[in-house]
Amino acid sequence: QELDTLLKKKEVAENSLSNNRRISQQLTDKKHLVAEELTKMKDEREALSDIARTIAELKSQKETLERTLDGLRTCQSKYTAYQNAITAQNAAEAAFHTANREYQEKAALYSAMYAAFLASQAGILAKQLTAGEPCPVCGATTHPHPATAPDDAPTEAALEKENKALTKAQAALTKQSAAAGSAQSALSAAKDSLCEALSRYLPDTEPDSAALAIETALAEAEQALKALTAKQDKAQADQERYQKLLSAIPQKEKAQEELRQRISDLERDIASDGQLVVSLTEQIDSLSQKLSHSSSAEVHAAIESLQKQITAIETDLSRAQRECELLRNDIATLQGSIETYQKETAKAPDKTALEAEEALSLLKAEKGALSSRLISLSNALTTNQLIRTSLVSTGDSVTELTHRHAWLSALANTANAKVKGKERINLETYVQMRYFDSILRYANRRLLVMTGGRYELCRAEAENLQSQTGLDLDVKDHNIGKVRSVKTLSGGESFKAALALALGLSEEIQSQAGGIRLDTMFVDEGFGSLDTESLRQALEALSTLSEGNRLVGIISHVRELKEEIPKQIVVKKQPGGTSTVSVIT
Numbered sequence: 402q403e404l405d406t407l408l409k410k411k412e413v414a415e416n417s418l419s420n421n422r423r424i425s426q427q428l429t430d431k432k433h434l435v436a437e438e439l440t441k442m443k444d445e446r447e448a449l450s451d452i453a454r455t456i457a458e459l460k461s462q463k464e465t466l467e468r469t470l471d472g473l474r475t476c477q478s479k480y481t482a483y484q485n486a487i488t489a490q491n492a493a494e495a496a497f498h499t500a501n502r503e504y505q506e507k508a509a510l511y512s513a514m515y516a517a518f519l520a521s522q523a524g525i526l527a528k529q530l531t532a533g534e535p536c537p538v539c540g541a542t543t544h545p546h547p548a549t550a551p552d553d554a555p556t557e558a559a560l561e562k563e564n565k566a567l568t569k570a571q572a573a574l575t576k577q578s579a580a581a582g583s584a585q586s587a588l589s590a591a592k593d594s595l596c597e598a599l600s601r602y603l604p605d606t607e608p609d610s611a612a613l614a615i616e617t618a619l620a621e622a623e624q625a626l627k628a629l630t631a632k633q634d635k636a637q638a639d640q641e642r643y644q645k646l647l648s649a650i651p652q653k654e655k656a657q658e659e660l661r662q663r664i665s666d667l668e669r670d671i672a673s674d675g676q677l678v679v680s681l682t683e684q685i686d687s688l689s690q691k692l693s694h695s696s697s698a699e700v701h702a703a704i705e706s707l708q709k710q711i712t713a714i715e716t717d718l719s720r721a722q723r724e725c726e727l728l729r730n731d732i733a734t735l736q737g738s739i740e741t742y743q744k745e746t747a748k749a750p751d752k753t754a755l756e757a758e759e760a761l762s763l764l765k766a767e768k769g770a771l772s773s774r775l776i777s778l779s780n781a782l783t784t785n786q787l788i789r790t791s792l793v794s795t796g797d798s799v800t801e802l803t804h805r806h807a808w809l810s811a812l813a814n815t816a817n818a819k820v821k822g823k824e825r826i827n828l829e830t831y832v833q834m835r836y837f838d839s840i841l842r843y844a845n846r847r848l849l850v851m852t853g854g855r856y857e858l859c860r861a862e863a864e865n866l867q868s869q870t871g872l873d874l875d876v877k878d879h880n881i882g883k884v885r886s887v888k889t890l891s892g893g894e895s896f897k898a899a900l901a902l903a904l905g906l907s908e909e910i911q912s913q914a915g916g917i918r919l920d921t922m923f924v925d926e927g928f929g930s931l932d933t934e935s936l937r938q939a940l941e942a943l944s945t946l947s948e949g950n951r952l953v954g955i956i957s958h959v960r961e962l963k964e965e966i967p968k969q970i971v972v973k974k975q976p977g978g979t980s981t982v983s984v985i986t
Contacts (some may be wrong), residue, residue, distance in 0.1 A: 414677045417670075425667040425679050432660040439653045442646055449643040453865070456636045459629065466626050473619045479595040486584070486591040493584035500570070500577040506979040507570040511563045514555045521554030605944060612853070617846055799923070818898050834860065836909065837872060844898075844905025851897045851938040858898060888968065892930040897939060902926065923954040928962060936961055 526537065526852035527547035534541050555563075595608045606614045813819075817827055826834070837860065844858045874887045876898070890898060907922060924943070931939060936959070943953050955962060963969065969985040 410935040418675060420979050421667050421671045423670065425664055429662055430666050432556060432657065432664065434654060435657045435660060439650065439657060442650050446643065446646045446650060449639050449646070452636060452639045452643050454632070455638060459633050459636055463629050463633065466622060466629060469602065470619070470626060472598065473615060473622055476595070476598045476602055476611070477615050477619065479591065480608070480615060481600050483588075483591040483595045483608060486588040490584040492580075493581040497574075497577040500574040504567075504570040504574040507563075507567045511567045514560055514563050517551075517553075518557070518560050521551055522551045524551070524554070580884040604972045613850065616852075621846075623967070674804075688833065724822075831870060840902065840905045840909045842905070843900040843908040847904045848898060848901035850941060851901065851935070852894070853938065856890075856894065856898070858901070859884065893932060893935050896928070896930055897935065900939065921952045921954070923956060925956040928955070928957045928959045934963070940965055 452710050457591050507680070527544070527549065530536060530544045530547055532544065536544065577910050591649075592608055595611070599608065599611060601607045603611065603614050603618060815828075848856055848858060855878065857877040857879065859877055861875045876887050876890060877884050887895070887898060901941050905926075928936060929938065942961075943955070955966065967986070971983045971985060973981050975981055
């Protein structure tokens, strides 16, 4: 009994030891996971440690960009004021010319009337002469040939009326002259104000052609502001994540420390349980020596043998009980059959005992056949259930694979341009099209400037759903309102389109390269095919690229370019196959 008690205590101690080891292993695995999560969180915190500085920089950039936008809007309003001043000045100048013409007409009429009036004064005085009376002009008392006044001579009243009309015309002329002078001053002031604003935000832009430059710069600035706002939103989200990490990391470290403490406590319990198991084993071995067995191993073996015998006996007992219950059922069934048979024999007393025995045998045989049939059906049911379970599992797998195959097939057809009713554009071409559209947006800003707003590049549409296209080019001709092939462009126009595409490609690379700038660009030849106006437009487009720290080099022999470009590197071929280089600044 004492040995049995010790064995039970040992079993409890071993179970406790196993359970603590299992829990310790689980906590150790969890501690490793927590450590990994903590390391990732610290790495993320380190990556976001400069987020405050990033937010401040983005805020500064946004403020600068908003000031630039305000300045460009100021340029736009001042350009509108400049155009209004031009209109007002033209109107004032026209009014001045009209008033001057009316004044000149009035002055000429008054001069003629005044001359006629003076010429008729002698005749008027002659009418007042009296014979023997001295002449008020010459003093003579005789008047042999008195002057006569013309019949259409103007009167003094008419002359006075015309003089008033002349004075009024002169006043109107003076007023219009002042108005024209004020309009000219306002025009000069508006032009100076516009030039001052352009010099700050759009240098080298002439005021009379500033509309497109202002509109383009505004669109670019608004697009940049939109992108910067998106960066600010992301930075704000990163800032919130950083704050969460600052509070989450200490909590995670606390959880890690708690796990470390629990593992330490379990390790002490494991050590204590191990010592208890060792102590109980020693006690069992000591007690076993006093028994008939030579060692604790033999005791354990004997105990295990007895336990196996007990288990076998319990199994046999359970089986015998089940068989007994079946026999009871059979007996009850047979008893019912016998009672039924007895009732029938009671009704038919002429049947013999032999017939009763035969009927009983038949019933027993039928019972045996039914029992065998039941066992066979039970086995078949078990087998069919296993097969059904396997088929259901296989059917689920087939259904899942069918759905995945349909999804992958649709994805493959889309990527390989095999979808019916859609354009035949594969995945590679589709990605190239998206980048190509972005390049065209940048290129068209330059091409519109170089062609005076006439041409704009666009991707060619597929003629039908069977055509493989997506990267062909057409050109929109805004002068005729139609789209045509780029192959119809002239040599000079093709050069402009190619130059615009090259510039658009460079800008797309800069926008996608994560801060990388193309600070140097060389354009080799092609300018010889341009006329004077096209050459000027191309130079204007290239001059906008050279703003800031970007260097644009042009390799050409065209004389007009030599006159327009101040800084040059001149290469001259010398006899003997050598060349000389000179720098002109």
